[in-house]
Amino acid sequence: MDEQQIRAELREWILAHAKSKPSGELTDQTAILETGLLSSLDIVEFVLFIEELRGDEVDTDDIEPEVFTSIDTLWEGFFGQAAG
Amino acid sequence: METASQLAVRLTKQSRDQFWNVYTEFDWPDSLDADRYAMTPELISIHGTELWESLDEPTRKRLSLYEVGNFFSLTLQGERPLVAGLSDRLYSKRLTHEGTEYIHHFIDEENKHMIMFGLFLQKYLGKVYPEKKIALDRTYAKGEEEVAFFCKVMVVEELGDYYNVKMMLDDAIEPIVKQINWVHHRDESRHLGFGRRHLTELTEQWMPTWSDETRAGFSDWLGQYIKSSWNDFYNPTMYKDAGLEDPYQVRKMALAHPLTAEHRARASKKLVNIFLRLGLLLEAPVL
Ligand SMILES: [Fe+2]
Ligand SMILES: [Fe+2]
Numbered sequence: 546m547d548e549q550q551i552r553a554e555l556r557e558w559i560l561a562h563a564k565s566k567p568s569g570e571l572t573d574q575t576a577i578l579e580t581g582l583l584s585s586l587d588i589v590e591f592v593l594f595i596e597e598l599r600g601d602e603v604d605t606d607d608i609e610p611e612v613f614t615s616i617d618t619l620w621e622g623f624f625g626q627a628a629g
Numbered sequence: 630m631e632t633a634s635q636l637a638v639r640l641t642k643q644s645r646d647q648f649w650n651v652y653t654e655f656d657w658p659d660s661l662d663a664d665r666y667a668m669t670p671e672l673i674s675i676h677g678t679e680l681w682e683s684l685d686e687p688t689r690k691r692l693s694l695y696e697v698g699n700f701f702s703l704t705l706q707g708e709r710p711l712v713a714g715l716s717d718r719l720y721s722k723r724l725t726h727e728g729t730e731y732i733h734h735f736i737d738e739e740n741k742h743m744i745m746f747g748l749f750l751q752k753y754l755g756k757v758y759p760e761k762k763i764a765l766d767r768t769y770a771k772g773e774e775e776v777a778f779f780c781k782v783m784v785v786e787e788l789g790d791y792y793n794v795k796m797m798l799d800d801a802i803e804p805i806v807k808q809i810n811w812v813h814h815r816d817e818s819r820h821l822g823f824g825r826r827h828l829t830e831l832t833e834q835w836m837p838t839w840s841d842e843t844r845a846g847f848s849d850w851l852g853q854y855i856k857s858s859w860n861d862f863y864n865p866t867m868y869k870d871a872g873l874e875d876p877y878q879v880r881k882m883a884l885a886h887p888l889t890a891e892h893r894a895r896a897s898k899k900l901v902n903i904f905l906r907l908g909l910l911l912e913a914p915v916l
Contacts, residue, residue, distance in 0.1 A: 590857075
C-alpha cells in the first residue's frame with residue numbers, strides 16, 4: 546500500500562468512528578482528538594487498525610500521545626521513515 | 630444501612646485473618662498439561678462461533694492457554710492504575726481513617742495479584758500482554774474524576790470476577806489456573822463489597838451537583854468504557870500466538886457474532902444493573 550492509500554484508509558477509519566461530523570473537510574492537518582472527533586477510548590481500536598495496516602504490532606510504550614494529533618503525525622509516527 | 634467506613638472495619642479484620650503469602654501459596658508445575666484446557670471453554674472468546682467449531686481439539690486447547698494468558702494480563706494491566714489511584718488516596722480527605730486502613734489491605738492484595746499473574750504469565754507464556762491504552766487529558770466536573778475512578782475499578786473487578794467464579798469451580802481445567810482464580814476471587818469479593826458501598830456514597834455526594842449535560846456525558850463515557858474493556862478480551866496477538874490465521878479478522882468476526890454479544894450481556898448484567906440503579910448509566914449500553 547502506498548502513502549496516499551494509507552492516508553486515505555486512516556481518513557476513512559476516522560470518519561467512520563467520529564463522534565461528530567467534522568466542521569468542514571477532514572484534511573491531513575485536522576486535529577483529530579482536540580476537535581473531539583475521536584476520544585481516548587477509540588485509541589485502542591485505532592491502534593489495532595494501524596497494526597493491521599502496518600502488518601506489524603505497535604508498542605504503545607514507545608508512543609507519545611502527540612502522534613495522534615492528525616493524519617500527518619500518524620503517517621510520520623507509524624508509517625514514515627522514522628517509524629520503527 | 631452499613632456505611633463504607635463500618636464495612637471497611639469488618640473487611641480489614643477479614644483481610645488480616647486471611648493474610649496470605651504469594652510466594653508460598655502456590656506449587657507451580659514445571660509445565661502445563663497440553664491435554665487439558667487452561668481456560669474454561671465456554672469463556673474462550675470465540676466459543677460457539679463457526680471458527681470454534683472448525684478447530685480441532687489440540688488447537689482449541691492451545692488457544693485456551695493464550696486466552697487465559699490474555700485474561701490474566703488484562704487483569705494485571707487493570708490492577709496497575711488501580712493500585713496507583715488507591716495509593717494516591719491514602720491518608721487524604723478522600724478516604725476516612727477506616728477507609729485508609731482497609732485500602733492498605735486492598736493495595737497489598739492487588740500487589741500480590743499482580744505478582745501471582747506475573748509469575749504465571751512469565752512461566753507459561755514467557756510474556757505479559759501489553760496494554761494498548763493511551764491516556765489523554767480531559768476535564769472533569771467536580772467529583773467526576775473520583776466517581777470515574779471507582780467506576781473503572783468496578784468494571785475491571787466485576788468482569789474479572791465473572792470469569793474467576795466460573796473457573797474456580799471448573800475441575801476439568803489446569804489445577805493451577807483453577808487455584809489462581811479461587812485465590813483471586815477470595816480477595817475480590819471483599820474489594821467488590823467495599824467498592825459498591827464506596828461508589829454509592831460518592832455518587833450520592835456528587836451526582837446531585839452535576840448538570841444534566843455532565844450526567845449525560847458521564848453515562849456516555851461509562852458505556853464506552855465498558856465496551857472498550859470488553860474489546861480487550863478479543864486480542865489479535867493472542868489469536869496469532871495460538872496459531873490462528875488472520876488474527877485481526879478473527880477479532881472482528883468474534884466481536885460481531887451474536888453468541889459473543891449474548892455472553893458479554895450476561896457477564897456484564899450485574900455491573901450494568903449497579904450503574905443503572907445509581908443513575909451513572911442512563912441506559913444499558915450495547916456491548
Ligand atoms: Fe485483583
Ligand atoms: Fe481487587
